[in-house]
Amino acid sequence: MDLQRDIQSAISSKKRMLRKDENAHTELHNLRDIRWQARRFGDAIAWILLGNNPQLIYPLASNDPVAIGGDDHGDRGVLAISSELSNHGWGFPLLHDITDCLRIGDITFVSPGKNHRTVEVKTHLIDEELLDDGHREVRYEVNVLFIRDDMDEVPLIGEGDPGLSNTKSAMPRMHLNTPRIERQFERMASALQRQKMQHNSLSEIDNMPTISLTVPMSKSGHxxxxxxxxxxxxxxxxxxxxxxxxxxxxxxxxxxxxxxxxxxxxxxxxxxxxxxxxxxxxxxxxxxxxxxxxxxxxxxxxxxxxxxxxxxxxxxxxxxxxxxxxxxxxxxxxxxxxxxxxxxxxxxxxxxxxxxxxxxxxxxxxxxxxxxxxxxxxxxxxxxxxxxxxxxxxxxxxxxxxxxxxxxxxxxxxxxxxxxxxx
Incomplete structure (x- = not known):
């Protein structure tokens, strides 16, 4: 993620030089190509962590592309909650922002042999304070939104955990009940249904009959x-x-x-x-x-x-x-x-x-x-x-x-x- 942010920062800087530097166009083209290779490398990480399983990957791709974020409140919240929830047994955090193919949700916690869980993270700045030593202390409220799976064995963190008192399981707070959040919930619900489908059987997803197929493929190819x-x-x-x-x-x-x-x-x-x-x-x-x-x-x-x-x-x-x-x-x-x-x-x-x-x-x-x-x-x-x-x-x-x-x-x-x- 740091690498991709550095590349994006260099692209932004090069854009400002287009009128003054005739070589900037070529350099900008090269930087954009480097950014793309970095995103595809992120895709490769996703394929490996998700077991090269298209049924887990494809449903999370049905959305618009996501821009590379900066070091802002939202990204800090994602990184912080990834570490905390991973330490509480949720699995290894795969950050969607490093990929191009994962476009629904912010993090997928990967647990080999268990159910994976995709979550959306909403970060709210509570306050900032400049300390006597010159450092700045920032406090956030982080809400984790996800679709509850009846077969899910991943532990939920309740209000009794002082380190994660603002983490929610399935229902967001009232101030998060917006049309945008509702659409995100719908996309996550649809993706989860597709990931959980039984092969060669019919399900009703998004009011459409949907079938998941198993197709034997030769590993040799060309x-x-x-x-x-x-x-x-x-x-x-x-x-x-x-x-x-x-x-x-x-x-x-x-x-x-x-x-x-x-x-x-x-x-x-x-x-x-x-x-x-x-x-x-x-x-x-x-x-x-x-x-x-x-x-x-x-x-x-x-x-x-x-x-x-x-x-x-x-x-x-x-x-x-x-x-x-x-x-x-x-x-x-x-x-x-x-x-x-x-x-x-x-x-x-x-x-x-x-x-x-x-x-x-x-x-x-x-x-x-x-x-x-x-x-x-x-x-x-x-x-x-x-x-x-x-x-x-x-x-x-x-x-x-x-x-x-x-x-x-x-x-x-x-x-x-x-x-x-x-x-």
């Missing part, structure tokens, strides 16, 4: 190919390899840092033409280009940060320091072919990108009844940035199709109940 590309790029400065006639992995290495000119290497175009990932039909081919490390985005990046990739430590450090860049060039047409071979129909109007990718499949033998699966971009990005195979994406959609049977049974039962009640 990791060996990625490691080979990295090794040879470091040795020769440039290397490419093809996977599944769909992905062209490009590794570019420069000891002094990979430049924009290096990325525009003409060999990339030549290797793409000779790779076999193009279908030969210009009306079908649609090329997507993705880079590792990634650039900052407004939405959360819900796939493994490169810090915890299955690669050597030297490769992680080279990626961090921009000595090494990996580019994934992919022909979307090959993705659509794989989906169509599996029996899915891809909406032709959505072939230019994955932001609104939608596929459909007949639900039954009855003509005209289809299942449609929309907004599959997240799963495509998982495939790209976690170096998965084409079959992994098909497996996810197959699991959705199977889960739809659970939803259909629920829908038919609900209709039968309504009809029995005369509705």
């Amino acid at each position: 990791w060996r190919t990625l490691r080979r590309v990295m090794r040879n790029a470091r040795k020769n400065g440039y290397f490419t390899e093809v996977a599944e006639d769909t992905f062209l992995y490009v590794g570019i290495y420069c000891a002094g840092g990979v430049t924009e000119e290096a990325i525009k290497d003409s060999r990339v175009v030549d290797d793409l033409r000779n790779s076999g990932i193009l279908t030969g039909d210009a009306t079908k081919d649609s090329i997507g280009v993705y880079s590792v490390p990634t650039k900052a985005s407004r939405g959360p990046q819900l796939y493994l940060p490169y810090f915890i990739y299955s690669i050597s430590q030297w490769a992680v450090l080279d990626l961090l320091r921009r000595r090494l860049v990996v580019i994934v060039i992919m022909n979307r047409a090959r993705i659509y072919e794989a989906l169509e071979r599996a029996g899915y129909k891809v909406d032709p109007a959505l072939r230019e990108g994955f932001q609104s990718l939608s596929v459909s499949v007949p639900a039954t033998e009855k003509e005209g009844y289809f299942l449609e699966f929309k907004n599959l971009e997240m799963h495509v990005l998982e495939m790209i940035y976690e170096f998965r195979t084409l079959d992994s994406l098909v497996s996810v959609i197959d699991a959705m199709k199977e889960a739809s049977k659970i939803h259909e049974v629920h829908r038919m039962r609900s209709r039968a109940v309504r009809e029995a009640d005369g509705g």
Whole structure:
């Protein structure tokens, strides 16, 4: 957190110099990239502490991005209460502010083998006093807000604890009952419900039928190919390899840092033409280009940060320091072919990108009844940035199709109940 605050402070200082220093723009760009790498490193810490479990991570990402805070009253309250509650048996405090992917709540207390707890912290300044020795004493009231879980075994701290007399369990004080607090409670409640869902069963969350799926995934993927590309790029400065006639992995290495000119290497175009990932039909081919490390985005990046990739430590450090860049060039047409071979129909109007990718499949033998699966971009990005195979994406959609049977049974039962009640 201190590191990220220092970076943010440097960015603020550099912004003030933009009119006077012509080099400030480049330095500002570099600082913002450093800030982003620090946030993704925070994401990596979150993935590790939460056991690489998407069911714990994804629900906490459904919110707007959180700015890096300063050394203000709110942040002091968060740090102080993190230490106190951890010492009282709540678990190890994972501070959401060091991450980009955890956007609901302020702290998640991690207890291996037990329930984790996400809390919102509200800090109120009581008074400040300048002491005789020149130091300043500041007193705060800190309120901890969370959703009470019936299965929760974490000890609650009551009014009898003099060190934490202002800590509340589930109900905030009256002056905290504001629309904003209510929305935060609703988001935490929804996140907790999603985290606690039983796999392959249906629940009602936010007034919507919701199903949590278990999808078996191969651990191999294209990791060996990625490691080979990295090794040879470091040795020769440039290397490419093809996977599944769909992905062209490009590794570019420069000891002094990979430049924009290096990325525009003409060999990339030549290797793409000779790779076999193009279908030969210009009306079908649609090329997507993705880079590792990634650039900052407004939405959360819900796939493994490169810090915890299955690669050597030297490769992680080279990626961090921009000595090494990996580019994934992919022909979307090959993705659509794989989906169509599996029996899915891809909406032709959505072939230019994955932001609104939608596929459909007949639900039954009855003509005209289809299942449609929309907004599959997240799963495509998982495939790209976690170096998965084409079959992994098909497996996810197959699991959705199977889960739809659970939803259909629920829908038919609900209709039968309504009809029995005369509705």
